[in-house]
Amino acid sequence: MSDTLLEISGLRGGYGAVEVLRGVDLDIASGEIVALLGSNGVGKTTLSSILTGLVSCWGGAIRFKGREIQKLSPRAIIDMGLIHVPEGRHIFPNLSVRENLELGSYRRGRANRAKNMEHVVSVFPRLSERFDQKAGTLSGGEQQMLAIGRGMMAEPELLILDEPSIGLSPLLVEEMFELITTLNGEGLTILLVEQNVLQSMEIANRAFVMENGAITLSGTSAELMDDPELQRSYLGLV
Known part of the structure:
Protein backbone atom coordinates (compact mmCIF):
# COMPACT_ATOMS: atom_id res chain seq x y z
CA MET A 1 0.00 0.00 0.00
CA ASP A 79 15.25 10.05 16.06
CA MET A 80 13.15 8.80 13.12
CA GLY A 81 10.01 8.88 15.26
CA LEU A 82 9.45 5.21 16.11
CA ILE A 83 8.71 5.30 19.85
CA HIS A 84 8.13 2.33 22.16
CA VAL A 85 6.13 2.40 25.41
CA PRO A 86 7.35 -0.86 26.95
CA GLU A 87 5.45 -3.48 28.88
CA GLY A 88 5.70 -2.78 32.60
CA ARG A 89 5.80 1.03 32.09
CA HIS A 90 9.46 1.46 33.19
CA ILE A 91 8.93 4.93 34.57
CA PHE A 92 11.55 6.50 36.86
CA PRO A 93 9.90 6.07 40.29
CA ASN A 94 12.10 8.51 42.20
CA LEU A 95 11.64 11.32 39.69
CA SER A 96 8.59 13.56 39.56
CA VAL A 97 5.86 13.25 36.96
CA ARG A 98 7.15 16.41 35.28
CA GLU A 99 10.72 15.08 35.17
CA ASN A 100 9.57 11.76 33.68
CA LEU A 101 7.71 13.62 30.95
CA GLU A 102 10.64 15.91 30.23
CA LEU A 103 12.90 12.88 29.78
CA GLY A 104 10.59 11.71 27.01
CA SER A 105 11.88 14.58 24.86
CA TYR A 106 15.55 13.95 25.61
CA ARG A 107 16.28 12.62 22.09
CA ARG A 108 13.38 13.97 20.05
CA GLY A 109 10.87 16.80 20.49
CA ARG A 110 13.02 18.96 22.75
CA ALA A 111 12.32 22.15 20.79
CA ASN A 112 8.57 21.72 21.33
CA ARG A 113 8.77 20.45 24.91
CA ALA A 114 6.42 23.02 26.44
CA LYS A 115 3.83 22.62 23.67
CA ASN A 116 4.00 18.83 23.86
CA MET A 117 3.67 18.93 27.64
CA GLU A 118 0.45 20.90 27.25
CA HIS A 119 -0.83 18.33 24.81
CA VAL A 120 0.01 15.43 27.13
CA VAL A 121 -1.83 16.94 30.09
CA SER A 122 -4.82 17.76 27.88
CA VAL A 123 -5.06 14.04 27.09
CA PHE A 124 -4.15 12.94 30.64
CA PRO A 125 -5.38 15.76 32.91
CA ARG A 126 -4.71 13.68 36.03
CA LEU A 127 -1.00 14.00 35.39
CA SER A 128 -1.13 17.79 35.70
CA GLU A 129 -2.53 17.37 39.20
CA ARG A 130 0.52 15.29 40.13
CA PHE A 131 3.35 17.15 38.38
CA ASP A 132 5.53 17.40 41.49
CA GLN A 133 4.62 13.97 42.86
CA LYS A 134 7.14 11.13 42.61
CA ALA A 135 6.11 8.81 39.81
CA GLY A 136 6.50 5.73 42.01
CA THR A 137 3.65 6.90 44.22
CA LEU A 138 1.11 6.98 41.36
CA SER A 139 -1.55 4.33 40.91
CA GLY A 140 -1.04 1.67 38.24
CA GLY A 141 -3.37 3.43 35.84
CA GLU A 142 -1.67 6.77 36.38
CA GLN A 143 1.74 5.20 35.83
CA GLN A 144 0.52 3.80 32.51
CA MET A 145 -0.75 7.24 31.53
CA LEU A 146 2.65 8.66 32.45
CA ALA A 147 4.46 6.05 30.36
CA ILE A 148 2.30 6.83 27.33
CA GLY A 149 2.64 10.57 27.96
CA ARG A 150 6.42 10.22 28.09
CA GLY A 151 6.28 8.49 24.71
CA MET A 152 4.13 11.29 23.29
CA MET A 153 6.73 13.85 24.37
CA ALA A 154 9.03 12.41 21.68
CA GLU A 155 6.59 13.37 18.91
CA PRO A 156 6.09 9.80 17.64
CA GLU A 157 5.19 9.05 14.06
CA LEU A 158 4.54 5.46 15.13
CA SER A 165 -3.82 -2.78 29.81
CA ILE A 166 -1.79 -5.25 31.85
CA GLY A 167 -2.35 -5.02 35.61
CA LEU A 168 -5.21 -2.53 35.33
CA SER A 169 -8.73 -2.88 36.71
CA PRO A 170 -11.52 -3.47 34.16
CA LEU A 171 -12.68 0.14 34.53
CA LEU A 172 -9.19 1.50 33.90
CA VAL A 173 -8.72 -0.88 30.97
CA GLU A 174 -11.83 0.62 29.38
CA GLU A 175 -10.50 4.12 29.99
CA MET A 176 -7.08 3.20 28.57
CA PHE A 177 -8.57 1.91 25.31
CA GLU A 178 -10.70 5.05 25.00
CA LEU A 179 -7.56 7.17 25.39
CA ILE A 180 -5.77 5.14 22.72
CA THR A 181 -8.70 5.78 20.38
CA THR A 182 -8.45 9.51 21.17
CA LEU A 183 -4.75 9.58 20.30
CA ASN A 184 -5.39 7.80 17.04
CA GLY A 185 -8.20 10.25 16.27
CA GLU A 186 -5.59 13.01 16.49
CA GLY A 187 -3.66 11.28 13.70
CA LEU A 188 -1.22 9.12 15.67
Whole structure:
Protein backbone atom coordinates (compact mmCIF):
# COMPACT_ATOMS: atom_id res chain seq x y z
CA MET A 1 0.00 0.00 0.00
CA SER A 2 1.26 3.46 -0.90
CA ASP A 3 0.87 4.96 2.58
CA THR A 4 2.68 2.15 4.36
CA LEU A 5 4.56 3.54 7.36
CA LEU A 6 6.08 0.30 8.68
CA GLU A 7 6.72 -2.88 6.72
CA ILE A 8 8.19 -6.02 8.27
CA SER A 9 9.13 -8.92 6.01
CA GLY A 10 10.57 -12.31 6.93
CA LEU A 11 11.70 -11.07 10.35
CA ARG A 12 13.70 -13.51 12.45
CA GLY A 13 15.26 -13.01 15.86
CA GLY A 14 15.74 -14.34 19.34
CA TYR A 15 18.10 -14.64 22.28
CA GLY A 16 21.31 -16.66 22.37
CA ALA A 17 20.67 -19.84 20.40
CA VAL A 18 16.88 -19.64 20.82
CA GLU A 19 14.95 -18.43 17.79
CA VAL A 20 11.78 -16.62 18.90
CA LEU A 21 10.55 -14.98 15.69
CA ARG A 22 10.28 -17.24 12.66
CA GLY A 23 9.67 -15.14 9.58
CA VAL A 24 7.19 -12.47 10.69
CA ASP A 25 5.42 -10.36 8.04
CA LEU A 26 3.44 -7.31 9.19
CA ASP A 27 2.59 -3.86 7.83
CA ILE A 28 1.07 -0.67 9.21
CA ALA A 29 -0.37 2.19 7.17
CA SER A 30 -0.16 5.76 8.35
CA GLY A 31 -3.09 6.65 10.61
CA GLU A 32 -4.00 3.08 11.56
CA ILE A 33 -4.31 1.26 14.83
CA VAL A 34 -2.91 -2.20 14.18
CA ALA A 35 -3.22 -4.80 16.94
CA LEU A 36 -0.63 -7.52 17.44
CA LEU A 37 -2.42 -10.19 19.45
CA GLY A 38 -1.29 -13.34 21.17
CA SER A 39 -0.81 -14.98 24.53
CA ASN A 40 2.25 -14.62 26.75
CA GLY A 41 5.50 -15.98 25.37
CA VAL A 42 4.63 -16.07 21.67
CA GLY A 43 7.15 -13.37 20.68
CA LYS A 44 5.19 -10.10 20.79
CA THR A 45 7.60 -8.25 23.09
CA THR A 46 10.57 -9.67 21.19
CA LEU A 47 9.12 -8.15 18.03
CA SER A 48 8.71 -4.77 19.74
CA SER A 49 12.29 -4.94 21.01
CA ILE A 50 13.70 -5.75 17.58
CA LEU A 51 11.71 -2.91 15.99
CA THR A 52 13.29 -0.44 18.41
CA GLY A 53 16.82 -1.84 18.12
CA LEU A 54 17.02 -3.28 21.62
CA VAL A 55 17.33 -6.85 20.34
CA SER A 56 19.32 -7.78 17.22
CA CYS A 57 17.57 -8.85 14.05
CA TRP A 58 18.73 -12.23 12.71
CA GLY A 59 17.16 -11.95 9.30
CA GLY A 60 14.50 -10.25 7.21
CA ALA A 61 13.86 -6.54 6.80
CA ILE A 62 12.18 -3.70 8.69
CA ARG A 63 11.29 -0.61 6.67
CA PHE A 64 10.10 2.51 8.47
CA LYS A 65 9.11 5.47 6.30
CA GLY A 66 10.66 3.60 3.37
CA ARG A 67 14.08 3.14 5.01
CA GLU A 68 15.53 -0.10 6.31
CA ILE A 69 16.14 0.24 10.03
CA GLN A 70 17.02 -3.28 11.23
CA LYS A 71 20.70 -2.36 11.59
CA LEU A 72 20.19 1.06 13.15
CA SER A 73 20.87 1.89 16.79
CA PRO A 74 17.99 2.53 19.22
CA ARG A 75 18.93 6.24 19.23
CA ALA A 76 18.71 6.48 15.44
CA ILE A 77 15.34 4.71 15.45
CA ILE A 78 13.98 7.10 18.09
CA ASP A 79 15.25 10.05 16.06
CA MET A 80 13.15 8.80 13.12
CA GLY A 81 10.01 8.88 15.26
CA LEU A 82 9.45 5.21 16.11
CA ILE A 83 8.71 5.30 19.85
CA HIS A 84 8.13 2.33 22.16
CA VAL A 85 6.13 2.40 25.41
CA PRO A 86 7.35 -0.86 26.95
CA GLU A 87 5.45 -3.48 28.88
CA GLY A 88 5.70 -2.78 32.60
CA ARG A 89 5.80 1.03 32.09
CA HIS A 90 9.46 1.46 33.19
CA ILE A 91 8.93 4.93 34.57
CA PHE A 92 11.55 6.50 36.86
CA PRO A 93 9.90 6.07 40.29
CA ASN A 94 12.10 8.51 42.20
CA LEU A 95 11.64 11.32 39.69
CA SER A 96 8.59 13.56 39.56
CA VAL A 97 5.86 13.25 36.96
CA ARG A 98 7.15 16.41 35.28
CA GLU A 99 10.72 15.08 35.17
CA ASN A 100 9.57 11.76 33.68
CA LEU A 101 7.71 13.62 30.95
CA GLU A 102 10.64 15.91 30.23
CA LEU A 103 12.90 12.88 29.78
CA GLY A 104 10.59 11.71 27.01
CA SER A 105 11.88 14.58 24.86
CA TYR A 106 15.55 13.95 25.61
CA ARG A 107 16.28 12.62 22.09
CA ARG A 108 13.38 13.97 20.05
CA GLY A 109 10.87 16.80 20.49
CA ARG A 110 13.02 18.96 22.75
CA ALA A 111 12.32 22.15 20.79
CA ASN A 112 8.57 21.72 21.33
CA ARG A 113 8.77 20.45 24.91
CA ALA A 114 6.42 23.02 26.44
CA LYS A 115 3.83 22.62 23.67
CA ASN A 116 4.00 18.83 23.86
CA MET A 117 3.67 18.93 27.64
CA GLU A 118 0.45 20.90 27.25
CA HIS A 119 -0.83 18.33 24.81
CA VAL A 120 0.01 15.43 27.13
CA VAL A 121 -1.83 16.94 30.09
CA SER A 122 -4.82 17.76 27.88
CA VAL A 123 -5.06 14.04 27.09
CA PHE A 124 -4.15 12.94 30.64
CA PRO A 125 -5.38 15.76 32.91
CA ARG A 126 -4.71 13.68 36.03
CA LEU A 127 -1.00 14.00 35.39
CA SER A 128 -1.13 17.79 35.70
CA GLU A 129 -2.53 17.37 39.20
CA ARG A 130 0.52 15.29 40.13
CA PHE A 131 3.35 17.15 38.38
CA ASP A 132 5.53 17.40 41.49
CA GLN A 133 4.62 13.97 42.86
CA LYS A 134 7.14 11.13 42.61
CA ALA A 135 6.11 8.81 39.81
CA GLY A 136 6.50 5.73 42.01
CA THR A 137 3.65 6.90 44.22
CA LEU A 138 1.11 6.98 41.36
CA SER A 139 -1.55 4.33 40.91
CA GLY A 140 -1.04 1.67 38.24
CA GLY A 141 -3.37 3.43 35.84
CA GLU A 142 -1.67 6.77 36.38
CA GLN A 143 1.74 5.20 35.83
CA GLN A 144 0.52 3.80 32.51
CA MET A 145 -0.75 7.24 31.53
CA LEU A 146 2.65 8.66 32.45
CA ALA A 147 4.46 6.05 30.36
CA ILE A 148 2.30 6.83 27.33
CA GLY A 149 2.64 10.57 27.96
CA ARG A 150 6.42 10.22 28.09
CA GLY A 151 6.28 8.49 24.71
CA MET A 152 4.13 11.29 23.29
CA MET A 153 6.73 13.85 24.37
CA ALA A 154 9.03 12.41 21.68
CA GLU A 155 6.59 13.37 18.91
CA PRO A 156 6.09 9.80 17.64
CA GLU A 157 5.19 9.05 14.06
CA LEU A 158 4.54 5.46 15.13
CA LEU A 159 3.85 4.63 18.78
CA ILE A 160 4.25 1.03 19.94
CA LEU A 161 2.12 0.36 23.02
CA ASP A 162 3.27 -2.89 24.61
CA GLU A 163 0.55 -4.43 26.84
CA PRO A 164 -0.89 -1.09 28.05
CA SER A 165 -3.82 -2.78 29.81
CA ILE A 166 -1.79 -5.25 31.85
CA GLY A 167 -2.35 -5.02 35.61
CA LEU A 168 -5.21 -2.53 35.33
CA SER A 169 -8.73 -2.88 36.71
CA PRO A 170 -11.52 -3.47 34.16
CA LEU A 171 -12.68 0.14 34.53
CA LEU A 172 -9.19 1.50 33.90
CA VAL A 173 -8.72 -0.88 30.97
CA GLU A 174 -11.83 0.62 29.38
CA GLU A 175 -10.50 4.12 29.99
CA MET A 176 -7.08 3.20 28.57
CA PHE A 177 -8.57 1.91 25.31
CA GLU A 178 -10.70 5.05 25.00
CA LEU A 179 -7.56 7.17 25.39
CA ILE A 180 -5.77 5.14 22.72
CA THR A 181 -8.70 5.78 20.38
CA THR A 182 -8.45 9.51 21.17
CA LEU A 183 -4.75 9.58 20.30
CA ASN A 184 -5.39 7.80 17.04
CA GLY A 185 -8.20 10.25 16.27
CA GLU A 186 -5.59 13.01 16.49
CA GLY A 187 -3.66 11.28 13.70
CA LEU A 188 -1.22 9.12 15.67
CA THR A 189 -0.37 5.73 14.14
CA ILE A 190 -0.32 2.99 16.78
CA LEU A 191 0.90 -0.59 17.01
CA LEU A 192 -1.05 -2.05 19.91
CA VAL A 193 0.64 -5.16 21.32
CA GLU A 194 -1.92 -6.89 23.51
CA GLN A 195 -3.35 -10.06 25.03
CA ASN A 196 -6.74 -8.39 25.42
CA VAL A 197 -8.27 -9.62 22.17
CA LEU A 198 -11.83 -8.34 22.38
CA GLN A 199 -11.13 -4.74 23.34
CA SER A 200 -8.15 -4.49 21.02
CA MET A 201 -10.27 -5.63 18.08
CA GLU A 202 -12.94 -3.07 18.96
CA ILE A 203 -10.55 -0.17 18.35
CA ALA A 204 -8.06 -1.56 15.80
CA ASN A 205 -8.40 -1.20 12.04
CA ARG A 206 -6.53 -4.44 11.44
CA ALA A 207 -4.98 -7.18 13.55
CA PHE A 208 -2.27 -9.81 13.35
CA VAL A 209 -2.40 -12.90 15.57
CA MET A 210 0.93 -14.39 16.62
CA GLU A 211 1.58 -17.95 17.77
CA ASN A 212 4.99 -19.53 18.38
CA GLY A 213 6.88 -16.65 16.77
CA ALA A 214 4.87 -16.53 13.55
CA ILE A 215 1.77 -14.71 12.29
CA THR A 216 -1.05 -17.24 11.97
CA LEU A 217 -4.02 -14.94 11.25
CA SER A 218 -4.34 -11.42 9.88
CA GLY A 219 -7.01 -9.18 8.45
CA THR A 220 -9.41 -6.42 9.38
CA SER A 221 -10.84 -6.57 12.87
CA ALA A 222 -14.28 -7.36 11.45
CA GLU A 223 -12.90 -10.26 9.40
CA LEU A 224 -11.02 -11.75 12.33
CA MET A 225 -13.92 -11.43 14.73
CA ASP A 226 -15.84 -13.73 12.37
CA ASP A 227 -12.94 -16.18 12.04
CA PRO A 228 -13.76 -19.56 13.65
CA GLU A 229 -10.10 -20.20 14.52
CA LEU A 230 -9.80 -16.93 16.46
CA GLN A 231 -13.12 -17.56 18.19
CA ARG A 232 -12.05 -21.03 19.23
CA SER A 233 -8.48 -20.26 20.26
CA TYR A 234 -8.84 -16.85 21.94
CA LEU A 235 -12.48 -16.18 22.68
CA GLY A 236 -13.70 -19.68 23.58
CA LEU A 237 -16.86 -19.14 21.55
CA VAL A 238 -16.94 -22.27 19.40
